[in-house]
Amino acid sequence: MAERLVARPLTREAFAPFGEVLQTGGAEHFPINAGTTERYHALAAVTLDGPPARAILSIFRGQPVTPPVRLALLERHPLGSQAFMPLDRRPYLVVVAPPGEGFALGDLHAFLARGDQGVSYAPGVWHHPLLALEAVSDFLVVDRDGPGNNCDERPLPAPVEVVLPAAAAGAGNEEGPR
Numbered sequence: 001m002a003e004r005l006v007a008r009p010l011t012r013e014a015f016a017p018f019g020e021v022l023q024t025g026g027a028e029h030f031p032i033n034a035g036t037t038e039r040y041h042a043l044a045a046v047t048l049d050g051p052p053a054r055a056i057l058s059i060f061r062g063q064p065v066t067p068p069v070r071l072a073l074l075e076r077h078p079l080g081s082q083a084f085m086p087l088d089r090r091p092y093l094v095v096v097a098p099p100g101e102g103f104a105l106g107d108l109h110a111f112l113a114r115g116d117q118g119v120s121y122a123p124g125v126w127h128h129p130l131l132a133l134e135a136v137s138d139f140l141v142v143d144r145d146g147p148g149n150n151c152d153e154r155p156l157p158a159p160v161e162v163v164l165p166a167a168a169a170g171a172g173n174e175e176g177p178r
């Protein structure tokens with residue numbers, strides 16, 4: 001019998017122990033380009049620790065998962081942050097646990113992210129690899145490329161199933177607060 005983990009809506013406050021939420025709502029912003037563009041500034045910083053490395057931008061094309069989603073492992077990137085921004089503006093799942101040498105099932109948190117929200121995992125934060133929902137979905141990913149081991153995987157102590165709260169199941173892509 002798998003442990004049930006209910007996903008809750010992603011908010012900056014709830015995600016703060018794990019990193020930043022990339023969204024326009026609540027962000028510092030100002031007009032640029034003679035007022036033709038609004039800059040939502042410094043939503044997150046890119047962290048590159050360890051040996052000299054570079055920040056790179058990639059696109060991850062994720063196959064969708066169908067809740068209830070059964071998890072078997074988490075991973076972490078001890079030497080750098082990793083950010084995901086949905087390009088198809090579909091909701092997706094984020095599962096995290098605080099940084100540290102390990103984690104217990106009680107340390108896991110699941111979030112349902114809207115299609116207008118990205119996340120940036122702080123270095124060392126345990127997280128599940130990309131969990132797209134509904135359809136094949138592209139994500140812009142910003143993370144560290146360089147020497148040193150920057151990906152540790154750790155099996156869960158027991159199977160976990162992530163379920164969507166009925167209320168959030170229809171979250172879809174409606175925009176967050178602006």
Ligand SMILES: NC(=O)N[C@@H](O)C(=O)O
Nearest residue numbers: 075082127128129130151
């Ligand atoms: N391994 C890899 O590039 N992807 C994972 O880090 C992930 O978080 O999806």
Ligand code: NI
Nearest residue numbers: 075077082129
């Ligand atoms: Ni990762």
